Amino acid sequence: MMGLARLSLRLRIFLFFAALAMGxxxxxxxxxxxxxxxxARPEALSGFVIGGTVAGLVILGLIGVVWALFDANLARxxxxxxxxIRRAPRPRSTAxxxxxxxxxxxxxxRRRRRSRSI
Numbered sequence: 001m002m003g004l005a006r007l008s009l010r011l012r013i014f015l016f017f018a019a020l021a022m023g024x025x026x027x028x029x030x031x032x033x034x035x036x037x038x039x040a041r042p043e044a045l046s047g048f049v050i051g052g053t054v055a056g057l058v059i060l061g062l063i064g065v066v067w068a069l070f071d072a073n074l075a076r077x078x079x080x081x082x083x084x085i086r087r088a089p090r091p092r093s094t095a096x097x098x099x100x101x102x103x104x105x106x107x108x109x110r111r112r113r114r115s116r117s118i
Contacts, residue, residue, distance in 0.1 A: 009082075010075045017067040024059045028052060 004012060032052045036045065 009079055010071060013071060013075050014067065017063055017070070021060055021063045024063065025056055028055055028059065 004015075007015075029052065032048050036048050
């Protein structure tokens with residue numbers, strides 16, 4: 001499982017949809033085989049083959065379209081955002097970076113200057 005974490009997000013999403021398609025096709029084939037054996041009429045084989053082929057192609061087409069939409073509208077923008085975050089300049093000091101953005105004073109109180117008594 002650790003090897004999947006090294007793959008890109010888009011490839012992992014593609015592999016998920018490929019596994020979904022293979023699972024659907026396996027269930028379709030299992031259902032057709034079960035139905036054919038339950039029917040026990042050898043002359044119905046061609047109908048099962050044609051019906052299974054059409055159903056399998058429709059399943060692959062629908063999953064392919066959903067994957068393409070998912071990839072275009074979710075995976076690509078997330079990868080672009082992650083890439084821009086990775087390319088952003090990193091501050092040398094987190095405190096200096098927060099101070100420059102005015103956020104440091106929300107969590108870190110200002111030091112009070114000690115008055116000198118003469």
